[in-house]
Amino acid sequence: MRVLRYLVLAGLVATAGTAVAAPVTYKLDPGHTMVLFSWNHFGFSNPTANLGQVDGTLVYDEKDPSKATVEATLPLSGLDTFVPKLDEHLKSSDFFDAAKYPNVTFKSTKVTPAGKGKLKVTGDLTVHGVTKPVTLDVTLNKVGPHPMMKAQTIGFDATATIKRSDFGVGAYVPNVSDEIKIRITTEAHDASAEKK
Template structure:
């Protein structure tokens, strides 16, 4: 009996030093995050806009991406096409109706590995008061200590193609394309301890 207790104690002591990697939590850095979207305008041009002032939290588990998640808010106050009149028009009731729906949100429901350094992130995108599932094709750029901030950091790029009419934003389709191409680049930082 005593031998069994010593064996159990030895087993506990042996496993006590083993650290199990846990998912890390990062705050998205709005100064290093761009959410760009573009569309076709009557076949003549392909304008684009940036949604800045992003607020969000990213949980990333490098060893098991299925334990990862993202929760992001994109205030329409940060919409920038570099053309003030176009910003006003896109924020108007004709399109995004920013007075009634001031934010776009994305909350992941599933993250899965899609090859070396690649992920598929599926989640609920809410635009104009309508929530639909969307899948982002994600590239993991880098995971490591940030050289300037001296904290753990992570960076990703992502792409998706959406139909704006799915979200009740169908003004001028098909002359102004229904298809919206989205490109995201983001950096997240762990909090300083």
């Protein structure tokens, strides 16, 4: 009888371990996500804008991070430089032409481990109707139950550098830098828990 109990207990432990290691689909949390991009302005300053209101999903397997996928949509309606006139100018046809191209999107195509807690996430970035491959350098901050959300949560930071002219957004280059630095920080919660 004791042997049977041990076998049942071992089976439960093994099942629990498998459940935790299975891929989890996470929903990006717009309230804890910042997609910041910065540029140089005539050599005098380095303004920053945030693309808020992100909508996206991340599938992550702790056992095999290379199988991770991420898709995100960033509406230009959420663009915020903290300067309303600059927001309007960036949304105009001089730059993003938000009336014609209202969203920026990213869809991963490949994830490569790059050391402990590090990943290279390559994907298709679409801006201004133009799609180009971009690689994000990702740092996994933490995976585990969120103390307030009561749901499995993942958090990470990412950086990349792109040339805006590659996406047909080349106004005022080189006085306003072609190079755009991107910095992302985000949390995402288990999508199945959010539906409960």
